[in-house]
Amino acid sequence: MKDKSKSPLKVALHGMDGRTNKMMVMYLQGPCKGAAAVVEDLNAEIDIIDADSLEAKTLLERKLAESAKPIIALSLQELTFENILYVKKPVKVDDMLFALSEAAAILSVKKRSSNHVNSNMENTAIRQSQSLIPKTENVLPSVKDQVKKLTTDEQKKTSKHQTAMQLDEGKFNSYIGSIPGLDVNDPKQFTAATYNPKQYFQGYVQSALMVAEAKKQVMCLNSSWKPLIIFPHNYEIWLDADDKQLRAFASVVMNKISVPAITLTPVESATSSIQKDLEKFHSKDAFLWKLAAWTSKGRYPDALDIHRPVFLKHWPNFTRLVITPHALRIAALLIASPRTLPEIADILKIKPQYVFVFISAAYALGLIGQAKRKADEIIQPSAIKKSEQQGLLNRIIGKLSLNKS
């Protein structure tokens, strides 16, 4: 009989695209009766690798070199690597369970030799459960049916999937803030209303993201503050801090004392507390967006020329971002044609600080560009298409905004 109290083996999946990944999660949970559960790489006991994937060779080499975890390779071809358990595709339940039980056996031997506790039970439980499962090859339809019932790790990352927070003008000052002695809304002070992201935590986070992405390596950014961990494969950031704390640290100018304390180190094995604190995962973009908004405090990045039009590459994913005042209108305007920052404020009849903060956040995500060549500026931006239905559209927007729940 299947021992219900036994926890599933923790496996990590490699070399699989999103879809295959999900299929595998379902497969292990469904047809394999939960003998194994997919977890984040760092918390896994066993690695399952798609040996037919493009990156398979490097993956296998890396895994064999750097980790002592048992490896299960899935392949269309017969594999005879030492130290690798092989399951032939298309994967059958019996084969998979057998490979898992072999892997569990390896693990239990390791555990026994390290702490003398006999965990052979694990192994037996799987072998026993195996006999209960009917031989099925075509499990895919039932797997698909279960898709929506399961709670995945992804769903538990609640901050990632939380709907947008919308700031109205009234909340701007308390939530975004301002720089004492600087009136960013005064056209005479526009040239001074800039900031350099590199002088703040924002700049260090951006560089760290670039390194982690280039190396495809989980990295930890250490500073005088809290460690920030970057998971480049899932475009995620893990940080144990609330918005208030992050907002405070965002505005600190890095100086000779704080800079040497900032280091970037590869993470080979993260503590399990990270894996448990799934709600502390942020999507990279949402995190960077608000970090930039708080660093800007209504200023714009000094890399931008206020006299030149900027363009927006595409709409930001607003439902998962902090929506600063008038952000949707600014985005819509810039998608239609490039504009200078003061122009945007003029056309939309809004305070420049709302334009600057939006531009700072979108710029951090790489969504803002500025025409470099004179030729790009020759063409006059098209006059805005005034909708004949403007009144109607106004009333719908009004209704939708009223309905905010």
Place this chain on the structure above:
Amino acid sequence: MSQYKIIFTGPVGAGKTTAIESISDIPPVKTDASASDMTKTKKSSTTVAMDYGIMNLTGGEKIHLYGTPGQERFDFMWDILTTGGIGLILLLDNTRADPFQDMKFFLDSFQKFIAETNVAIGVTQMDLSNKPTIDDYHIQLQGIGINPPVFSVDARVKNDVSLLVQSLLYSLDPEIEA
């Protein structure tokens, strides 16, 4: 009185019925066909006919919200449906086999309507499948040559649906105000 419509489209299970329910002022009318009429899917209340909801505006105007049936066999209805429409909301289910293919299919089917109005795309079920990413959708759209809003949307969350509809309206005219 003029008939203003916003059309919701997308494959079966993308969240059209749920999205209309989220922002409608009346309990939405679900005109789902009976289970016997359904082809392969076992889902008991998925859309095979039209969804309908209403947003009441101040001043007595009504915006009609229509959800298209996901099935290709309703092709002929789409033209009738879009007459008087002010824009298209396309919902895509990120857990489906090939959401890009879905996207192309619907953008293609509504090409004329989109050219006359606008489209905003909501990608649902991203909590179940985090890939493809929203950026991946933008890359695909570049190839198609349009640059519409693409948001992560949970059709059950009113704020998500509302923001998507707002982005559609602002695309039509950035100068409108709340």
